[in-house]
Amino acid sequence: MELSKICIIFSLLVSFSSATTSVVDFCVADFNFPVTPAGYPCRNPANLTVDDFVFSGLGVAGNTSNIFNVAVTSAFDLTFPAVNGLGITLARLDIGVGGVVPIHSHRVSEVILVTEGTIIAGFIGSDNTAYFKTLNKGDVMIFPHTLLHFQVNVGDSPAVAFVSLNSANPGFQFxxxxxxxxxxxxxxxxxxxLFDAAQVQKVKKLFGGTN
Structure with missing residues (x-):
């Protein structure tokens, strides 16, 4: 599926977290100032060009050489300042054979679209009910905000998926x-x-923890 079609689909699918009317057309992030709960302050529109509203990073596969065999390439506010204040984000997931996006959560909801390969994706409700399904090319799934969710490549080839989240910086907690x-x-x-000491120490050694 062409990248342009993917972007169109996500533009239609994403649900905005607020219906508040904006008093400006856009607010490209100005990193000279600290971030606030509402996002970054705006750059002067007089200094912007069309290139400030274009992000080309999602067309390139990420490096999956890590313990989870996965790469996340994000078009968040820090990498794509034009999404600041707009309540929308995109990211590309490259999941190698046997790779996983480990269980994690966000502050906001997420939509995933599989474009290559076969994955099992799912989330766990607050009542501990697990909702999971095998997804193939063209399948879409929603992960409600704050709920734990994951993706696992169960195919015999690398998988690619694109996700959209309704925040300029959705946050990740693995x-x-x-x-x-x-x-x-x-x-x-x-x-x-309820882990034993050896399991805890193994995880701390992998991720740099102490004590």
Whole structure:
């Protein structure tokens, strides 16, 4: 599926988190100032060109040489400042054979469109019900905001998917790295996860945690 068609589909699918009427047409992020709950301050429109509204990074496969065999290429506010304040984001997922996007959550909802390969995707409701399904090229699935979700490549070739989220910076919190990349004492993690000490230490070693 052509990248232009993908973008059109996501433009139609994304649901905006607010119906508030804007008093400006756009607000390309100005990184000279700190971010606020409403996003970054706006650059002066007089200094903008059409190139500020174009992002070309999603046409190139990401590097999947990591423990999860996955790459996420994002068009978020920090990489695509034009989405600042617009309540929309795009990202490309490259998932190698056997690769996974580990269980994680966002502040906002997500739509995924598979363009190559076969994956199992799913989320877990707040009542612990698991909703998961094998997705093939052209399939679309929604992940409601804040709920834990994941993707696993179950095919015999690399998979590619594009996601859209209704925030300029949706935030990612991966459960595994959240446990392993900090200085929370092992004995506390054992109590709150039911992992044994060896499992906790293994995860901490992988992600740079201490204690």
């Amino acid at each position: 459960i595994t790295t959240s446990i392993g990349a900090n200085n929370l004492p092992t004995e506390i993690i054992q109590k709150i996860t």
